[in-house]
Amino acid sequence: MAEKILIVDDDLDSLKLIGLMLQRHGYEVVAASAGNQAIMKAQSELPDLIILDVMMPDMNGYEVCRRLKMDSSTEDIPIIMFTAKTLIDDKVAGFEAGADDYLTKPTHPQELASRVKAILQRRANKGNRNTARRGTTIGVVGAKGGIGTTTIALNLAATLREFNMNPIVADFRLGMGSLGLALGMGRSTGMANLLKRPALEINSSIIEQEIVVHPSGLRALLSSSRAKEGLINIPTDTALAIVREMRMIGKPSVFDLGCGYTPLLSRLQSEMDTLVMVVDPAGVTLAMAREMLQEIGRTDRERVYLVVVNRVQVSQQPPWHEVEHILGQDIRAIISPAPDLAFQAMEAATPLVYYQPNAVVSSQLIKMGEEIKARIEKS
Structure with a gap:
């Protein structure tokens, strides 16, 4: 895939010339002609590099650079400041704002191409070193409500902890925090506290302040069951910043x-390394799941891990191969009905796989965790 470069300049002729030159070198080009537009494009496109003019009417390049470096979603994107200003003080101001390089106009196309190549190579090398330090993300979503999505998310995280990993389970369902209730922490409002903040303020240390720890050692970022919390509008840019920082x-x-x-x-599906979709074999649920999979798209469907939760006796449900045919997706795990055991585990405020690890349903959940752990290690 071609590396993406965002060019920011209010001079349309400069935009065209630089854009054509970079396209000839095989780069994908995105353009912006104003500071505010540049910030929005950087946040939505997440380019590999930004070439940023200093002199613009609405917001100068220094301020754009500062704001991008304060945003956790764009802070790692390298920036080349590009301007007609030649004084040393101007270059110092650019570097103090966070620029990675500084070029003065006019510049030879070969010099610009050389600087772009060098910065992108440094970014790639840095990314390779950081990969081992970044955690993976697993999203758990139900085709409809009431089929055990939260139970799957909680017990998946609990199982991964037993495999000597250090997971965090997080609940984006404001005002419907059954995950917190299942852990005996139903009043925790950590997720709501974060989602009230602008995306620019989200960082790992702020997130860690909102994380609670279950007596088992499992870490959690929770929503409460307070109805009023459900009135909070979830800003997707803040949610995106939370996911990226939690890595x-x-x-x-x-x-x-x-x-x-x-x-x-x-907004978040592309940020998930694995997307666990929970369904039951009922016709209505399968119809809803099929529509969801179409919206998720072919590319992201490769990351889908399909889990079927049986809520009634198997004889009353379609066979697994029929479910796969309806959804066009392989079933990765089948979870047996265990309503009594699930109720007892919730009353004990303990994940089911900890409450009765030798039960059939626990074995199925643990096997699911083993497979997802293998996917993580493979990636």
Whole structure:
């Protein structure tokens, strides 16, 4: 895939010339002609490099650079400041704002191409060194409500902890925090506290302040069951910043994304290294799941891990191969019905796999965890 470069300049002729030159070198080019537009493009496109003019009418390049470096989603994108200003003080101001390099106009196309190549290579090398330190992300979503999505998310995280990993389970379902209730922490409002903040303020240390620890040692970022919390609008840019920052502290991070194809799922699905979709074999659920999979798209469907939760006796349900045919997706795990055991585990405020690890349903959940752990290690 071609590396993406965002060019920011209010001079349309410069935009065209630089854009054509970079395209000839095989780069994908995105353009912006104003400071605010540049910030929005950087946040939505997440380019590999930004070439940023200093002199613009609405917001100068120094301020754009500072704001991008304060945003956790764009802080690692290298920036080349590009301007007609030649004074040393101007270059110093650019570097103090966070620029990685500084070029003065006019510049020879070969020099610009050389600087671009060098910075992108440094970024690639840095990325390779950081990969081992980044945790993976696992989203858990139900085709509809009431089929055990939260139970799957909680017990997946609990199982991964037993495999000597250090997961965090996080609940994006404001006002419907059954995950917190299942852990005996139903009043925790950590997720809501974070989602009230602008995306620029989200960082790993702020997230860690909102994380609670279950007596088992499992870490959790929770929503409460307070109805009023459900009135909070979830800003997707803040949610995106939370997910990206949690890669640095959750090894891995497991997110309960609720049910259905919501604006939140639409925004976050590409951030999930694995997307666990929970269904039951009922016709209505399968029809909803099929629609969801179509919206998720072919590319992201490669990361889908399909889990079927049986809620009634198998004889009353379609065979597994029929479910796979309906959804066009392989079933990765089948979970047996165990309502009494699930109730007892919730009353004990303990994940089911800890409450009765030798039960059939626990064995199935543990096997699911083993497979997802293998996917993490393979990636």
